[in-house]
Amino acid sequence: MMKLDVAEGVFPLGESRTFSFVIAPESLDLGDDTGHLRGEICVDGTVMNTGSSMRVAGTVRTCRSFVCDRCLAEGEREITLDFSEDYAKTPGETDEAAVCDGETIILDDLVRDTLLVAEPLRELCKSDCKGLCPICGQNLNEGSCSCDTFVPDPRLAALESLLKND
Numbered sequence: 323m324m325k326l327d328v329a330e331g332v333f334p335l336g337e338s339r340t341f342s343f344v345i346a347p348e349s350l351d352l353g354d355d356t357g358h359l360r361g362e363i364c365v366d367g368t369v370m371n372t373g374s375s376m377r378v379a380g381t382v383r384t385c386r387s388f389v390c391d392r393c394l395a396e397g398e399r400e401i402t403l404d405f406s407e408d409y410a411k412t413p414g415e416t417d418e419a420a421v422c423d424g425e426t427i428i429l430d431d432l433v434r435d436t437l438l439v440a441e442p443l444r445e446l447c448k449s450d451c452k453g454l455c456p457i458c459g460q461n462l463n464e465g466s467c468s469c470d471t472f473v474p475d476p477r478l479a480a481l482e483s484l485l486k487n488d
């Protein structure tokens with residue numbers, strides 16, 4: 323568990339402190355999403371006593387495996403995600419506000435949410451991935467095939483016939 327000691331007596335107003343944790347994906351209870359996180363999760367950041375709240379900000383770094391949405395190639399990618407949260411010292415008007423009990427802040431939920439929210443709907447092995455040939459399935463990043471995948475643009479065809487009539 324990633325725990326910050328923020329007891330008032332030892333954490334003066336205006337002071338900020340750095341923290342650093344290295345945890346295993348399994349320890350975060352990410353459900354099915356742990357499967358494609360590779361290796362450790364590194365969490366670094368600062369916590370600051372702003373008076374009304376404890377302000378936590380930092381980054382999560384880990385490695386994630388994925389399958390390319392276009393060519394189905396498997397890859398691994400390092401990801402760095404920012405997070406920040408104000409832990410109010412007294413409960414605010416909204417239920418959502420994170421509340422600090424005045425002694426400790428547990429970062430696990432914040433880190434878990436940061437990882438889950440960042441989950442992309444689709445991911446490409448590279449931004450210009452050519453994908454697979456819809457006819458023969460050839461991975462077009464590795465070489466072209468001999469299929470005729472040319473689809474004529476109807477507007478262009480109309481223009482061509484106009485030019486011919488001229």
Ligand SMILES: [Zn+2]
Pocket residue numbers: 390391392393394395446447448451452453
């Ligand atoms: Zn790809």
Ligand SMILES: [Zn+2]
Pocket residue numbers: 455456457458459460467468469
């Ligand atoms: Zn083909």
